[in-house]
Amino acid sequence: MSSSAMDAIVELVELSESMRQAASLLADDDPSDDAAPRRPSTFLNAVALGNVGSGKSAVLNSLIGHPVLPTGENGATRAPIVVDLQRDPGLSTKSIVLQIDSKSQQVSSSALRHSLQDRLSKATGPGRSRTDEIYLKLRTSTAPPLKLIDLPGIDQRVIDDSTINEFAGHNDAILIVVIPAMQAPEVASSRALKLARDIDPEGTRTIGVLSKIDQAASDAKTVACVQAILSNKGPRTAAEIEWVALIGQSVAIASAQSGSVGSENSLETAWRAEAESLKSILTTAPQNKLGRIALVDTIAKQIRKRMKVRLPNLLTGLQGKSQVVKDELARLGESMVQSPEGTRAVALELCREFEDKFLAHVTSGEGSGWKIVASFEGKFPDRIKQLPLDRHFDLNNVKRIVLEADGYQPYLISPEKGLKSLIKGVLEMAKEPSRLCVEEVHRVLLDIVNATANGTPGLGRYPPFKREIITIASNALDTFKSDAKKMVVALVDMERAFVPPQHFIRLVQRRMERQRREEEVKTKSSKKAQDAEQAMMNKVSLLRLCLSKLSRQKTNPISKIKIPKRDLICRLLVLAAK
Structure with a gap:
């Protein structure tokens, strides 16, 4: 690679990292925090699109x-391959x-x-419809520090x-x-080019590569089409977009790696x-x-264009962020925060703000606070x-526990020892659910701490201080x-220990x-019935006695009363019932 192209790529890498840090600041992230998730920059990503065999x-x-990536019929890309390149001049x-x-x-x-x-070959075996990406991280002295993605x-x-x-x-x-050079006459109908147009309608980040030029060298019409496309005289x-021509099967790499040129600069x-x-x-x-070399220069040129498109919005955001910080300083008093006492005052105010929000989460159920009550x-x-x-209360287990507590037969007289052992065993089982409840509430409180810190606007302006508060x-x-x-x-254990004999005596009593x-x-209900x-029975016996006497008398004293005999018997029964 030419030194000018390498210098341009290195400058773009540094600029990309600066833009990533600026984007992190706009999102209230701490760019110096190695533990925080990094916002990946895609300025240095290059994705290859094309048909099979292109x-x-x-x-x-x-x-x-x-020649790291497989090529040819047996090396067709069947899964996305991501090659993360890092340049090491040593x-x-x-x-x-x-x-x-x-x-390494x-x-x-x-x-x-x-x-x-x-x-x-293993990832695309029978029964597999989609494969995961293959990731490689390589260090070389020959490659630009880009992330290359080879799609199927x-x-x-x-x-x-x-x-x-x-x-x-x-x-x-x-x-x-x-696009292969032999397909240059039909470049307007290329599916890969149409797909790139759909993804990048303005064409500001698309590069066209006409490959395998050596295979089209004998076809004058194809060569003319290739030259027209490279001169921006092809279809609209x-x-x-920018176009570059390459020899397809990396002949230069093969000759350099075989050592035919012989020097350390053989690849160049x-x-x-x-x-x-x-x-x-x-x-x-x-x-x-x-x-x-032209391809690397073109990639650097396109990356620079994308950065120029992104920089105005990024600068506007940083200016707005700077104004917010200035307004906050004016509210707090610039002289206050320029002294140790003022710094402590600001820190105490932010801690108080954090505490108020944390208590609001816990007491009102805001955010994840309701999970605490749900745990209990x-x-x-x-x-x-x-x-x-x-x-535990299985009959055989109860017998075993009682025998272990009282020995043989004393439980017939004083059974509280066996009962006490049973209850102690049950209460011992309550320890594990209690510990799990503590663990669960602890996790909820940790989530509340993070949510509170992220929801406190003042802490967002001081990422290191916010991180320290979360840690503490x-x-x-x-x-x-x-x-x-x-x-x-x-x-x-206190509940297990406080099981006195009187408790069991009262239970028995x-x-x-x-x-x-x-x-x-x-007993009362049965006595009333009896x-x-x-x-x-007494009334029935009395009635029978009266009827028998009446039947034995020859002269009935009441025969003179003109009452039918049936009615008389009925009245006697009523009197007996009363």
Whole structure:
């Protein structure tokens, strides 16, 4: 790569990092906080789009400077491959360092290529409709510090619109549309170009690459079409973007890696040779659009354009943020915050604001505050109900516990020891639900602390101070959690210890008293029934006696009364019933 192109890329990397930090400040993030999630910048992303066999992987290999990505029929890209490049000038042009987490390992391009081929073949086996991306992080001295994304051919089934949008839909990612030179006459109908137009209607981040120029060298019509496109004289849809011509199968890389040139600068020399070969084929094409060096310069140019588009909005946001800070300083008093006493006063005011919001969450149920009540009134009782009490009060288990507590037969006289052991065992089971309740409330309080800190406007203006408050509050909650666990266990132990014999005696006495009352009620009701039955029997006996006497008398004293005998008997029965 030419030194001017490398200098431009390095400057763009530094500018991209500055813009990322500015965006973090606008979002009230702390750009110096390594633990905070970083907002990824997509200015340095380059996504290759094209059909199967268009030469996408070969173009990206040319950018990398090593034939890392599989090419050809057996190396068709069947899953998104993300190559995160970092430039290390201390390495030789033939060295590649693979980084996995914090470890580094020097590898060869052929080993990486074969490994990728194996992973692609396994990832797209039978029954697999969509594959995850393959991520590589490489350090070389030959590649620009870009993130290259090699997507599967857009005419394959393994890729869909959602996958394309996931990588190419970012507003600042560079789109590299790769079209074989033999298809240059039909460039207006290229599906890859139409897709890029849909994603980037203005064409401000799209680059066209005409690959495999060497395969079209003998076709004069195709060469003429290629030269017209490079001169911006092609179809309107193609004339609105920048175009570069490359030799398809990375001949320059292959010759350099084989050592045919022989020097440490062999790769640089090979790229120049590629450009000279292209000049001999495309005699009327612009010289600054031929070869790998031209591609890097064009990518840097497009990245710079995207940054120029983004900078005005970013600067406007920073100016607005600066005005907010100035207004806040004016409200607090600039002289106040320029002294240690003033700084302490501001810190105390922010702490008070944080405390008020935290208490509002806890007391009113705002935010996640309602989860605290739900833990005590919902989940804790449910855990208590799920305790295996049936197994504990199983008859065999009760016998075992009573025998262990009282020995053989003393429980017939003094059963409180066995009962006490039973209750102690049940209360011991309540310790684990109590601890889980403490853990759950602790997690809710940690969420409330973070939500309160993020919802306190004053703390958002001082990210390091906000982070320190969250740390202090979290540490305090950890201490409270340990104390609370000890306290709930102590409360359970107190309940287990306070089970006096009088408690069981009163239980037995109350049970016996209840049984006595029930028996008295039964006795009273049965006695009333017996008395009523006896009275009825007495009356019936009296009636029978009267009737028998009347029947034995020859002269009936009441025969003179003219009352039918049936009516007389009925009246006697009524009198007997009364």
